[in-house]
Amino acid sequence: MSQGGLLALHHGDDVAVATRDLQAGEVLSADGQDVTIRGAVPRGHKVALTDVAAGADVHKYGQVIGRATVPIRAGEHVHGHNLGFEEGHRDHELGGSHTELPVPDGPRPTFQGYRRADGRVGTRSYVAILTSVNCSASTAKMIAAQFTPQVLAAYPNVDGVVALTHQSGCGLVPSSEGGRLLLRTLRGYAAHPNVAGLLVLGLGCEMVLTEQLTTREGVFVGMPGVGTPPPPVDPVLADIPADTLVESLTIQESGGVRAAVAAGVAAIQRMLPVVDERRRTECxxxxxxxxxxxxxxxxxxxxxxxxxxxxxxxxxxxxxxxxxxxxxxxxxxxxxxxxxxxxxxxxxxxxxxxxxxxxxxxxxxxxxxxxxxxxxxxxxxxxxxxxxxxxxxxxxxxxxxxxxxxxxxxxxxxxxxxxxxxxxxxxxxxxxxxxxxxxxxxxxxxxGSVFGCRPTPSIKVATNTAMYSVMSEDMDVNAGRIVDGTATLEQVGREIFDLILDVASGRRPVSEELQIAGLTIGTEEFIPWHVGAVT
Incomplete structure (x- = not known):
């Protein structure tokens, strides 16, 4: 706990953290010494506990966090005006520090999950529309928009229909690092245990073809007209569970956007009753x-x-x-x-x-x-x-x-x-x-990030009570209680652990509640990493 507004994290640190807004002239105690605050310091910022010479290392957590760019006096606010980045030297031991984590006493915890055909376990049961290329993104969103909460109410065991769209799939070399990254990402979502039904939607002439995302054999299908086929994909990274319902279509072969939307809606309508029959089991x-x-x-x-x-x-x-x-x-x-x-x-x-x-x-x-x-x-x-x-x-x-x-x-x-x-x-x-x-x-x-995630649920943990109080409808846990002195680190850690099990069993964290309510029908939180040249 802090003593009157300052929290020292490690004995011998050069700085402590302000646990509230501090004013000039306050005398506070941290790490066994009294410090007179020399100017206003915002909550969460650093205060020097000792004098630090220009060019000297500054320590927090018992580690170097930078170097003083000017002389710093005890009680001063330490930030970008007097602390600079210096990479310095770190001793990179290659292993050797082993920590034994014994299995806790008592019954083993379980959760209610979806056991998939490949042995993995899902925590949700979604139907996903996976686009092979940006050109099919709008069509995918049009299809997903047809499955409103009112429509899905008839399928209570289906967590939703989500369009996974992105801004690539063409204009890159498939065998390049960027091309392989994209394909690995798309195939990872196609094979995800939280995806029970999969509609792969393409335009029809892109570099990443729908066949490359739906094959269960893990073969990177070569593209017509390409002289050197890309290397094969590791089947371990590619296999789609045998119980995943898979359909694919292209806009060009369907007859255009309107026809593709109609075909896509029909495909998902065929999947929903089957997915809805699946039940959670103890895992x-x-x-x-x-x-x-x-x-x-x-x-x-x-x-x-x-x-x-x-x-x-x-x-x-x-x-x-x-x-x-x-x-x-x-x-x-x-x-x-x-x-x-x-x-x-x-x-x-x-x-x-x-x-x-x-x-x-x-x-x-x-x-x-x-x-x-x-x-x-x-x-x-x-x-x-x-x-x-x-x-x-x-x-x-x-x-x-x-x-x-x-x-x-x-x-x-x-x-x-x-x-x-x-x-x-x-x-x-x-x-x-x-x-x-x-x-x-x-x-x-x-x-106060508002990040959410589908098809995997995301639990949000606030670091401080002030932000949690303002954004409590977007946060699941307030860890700020640790500094407030109303909860210990272990108590909050146990709360997070228990919540992980509850969410894995179907409890909806707040970000998922917002999405299920139809307030966020976009898919901008699915963003594969783009690396390399776009040709």
Whole structure:
């Protein structure tokens, strides 16, 4: 708990966090010392606990978060005006730090899920319209719009009809990195355990053909007229469960948009009664694949919501589930805390390889890894990417790092704590995690992100009580109680864990309630990662 408004996170830190708006002249205590506040400091921002010389490292969480650009006096506000980014040196131990997570005593938790033909478990039962190309996006939305809540009321065991549209599928080389990323993402959604019925909709002349998304053999179908066929797709990443209802059509072969809409509506009408007959069954907690994500982070993220989510993640891993951290640009600066937890040096090396790829990728675009945090993050008290990353990795708890996946790569069930290489941009990151098989998302936010997700439900956790009070209708959990002193980290972590099981069993988090009510019929939160040239 803070003592009168300041919270020191680690003994010996150079800064503490303001737990309320501070005024000049206040005398506060933190880390065993009294500090006189020298000027107004907003809630969530940093205050110097000691004098720091220009050029010296500044520590928070017991780690370096940047260097002082000018001399800083104890009691001063520490932010972009006196703290700058400096990559510095981090000791990247390649494994060796093992944490034992014993299975908790008592009965094993279960949830009510949909057991699929390939053995995986869904937490929802959707009919999805998956577009092979942007040219079919409007038609897909027209089809989905016909299945209003009133129409779907006749099918209470169907969670919805969702149009998964995107802005690509043509104008890129299919065998390129970008082409393979897109195809892997689309196939990941086609094979997702939360998709019980699938309509693949194309135009008819695009580079990504509908056949490439519907084949169950995992073969990357070559395109007419292309001299060198792309390499095959790994069947493990491609197979659609045998009990998924699959139909496909193209606008050109259907006779145009109006005819395609009519054909698409008829196809889904054939699926709905069959999907509606399916029922949830009791499933072990280890069948969960959890996606960990954050957006609109603030100075409280690494103190409240993220470590509470880390507690819940560790509990899932202890039971044998899979929990996936992501957002590679937002672990930069804290990756050494992950590499030392790797179960094998090769796992650590794979994470470092992805970090190096990102350095080159951002440099090629004229940027740097410190172009993150965003203006909203900085307004919330975060100054450098090092500071933001140290708070972000707290979502991953303490468990050993078992694997590192590429974007949208199929994650293995029962694997433990893993990492997926994604951008930090929320909808792109979560799209990759869902394509990889995540059947529940927990999303932490300090500024108040309104992100939702389909076909995988997303639980929203607020980092601070002030934001939660304003946006309570958009948040599921208030982790700000940890700093308020009304709940412990473990209590909030247990609340998140219990809510994960409830949501997996069908309880709708607030973002899903908004979508089911028909208030958001767009699909802009499905955004595959675009990499490479558009020709």
């Amino acid at each position: 072990d907690v280890s069948e969960l694949v959890l996606a960990l994500n954050c957006g609109g982070s603030d100075g409280y993220s690494g103190i409240t919501a993220n470590p509470a989510l880390g507690w819940a993640s560790d509990r899932l891993v202890a039971y044998g589930a899979t929990s996936a951290l992501a957002e590679t640009p937002e672990v930069f600066g804290a990756e050494h805390l992950l590499t030392r937890r790797a179960t094998d040096p090769a796992v650590a090396e794979r994470l470092l390889d992805r970090i190096e790829w990102w350095k080159q990728y951002t440099a090629a675009g004229g940027g740097s890894m410190d172009n993150n945090p965003s203006p909203g993050n900085k307004a919330g008290g975060l100054t450098t990417i090092l500071e933001k990353s140290l708070g972000a990795v707290a979502k991953g708890g303490r468990a050993d790092l078992a694997a590192v996946y590429e974007y949208a790569e199929r994650m293995a069930p029962h694997e433990g704590f893993v990492f997926m290489d994604t951008p930090g941009y929320d909808p792109v990151s979560v799209t990759g995690l869902v394509a990889g098989g995540a059947n529940v998302v927990v999303f932490t936010t300090g500024r």
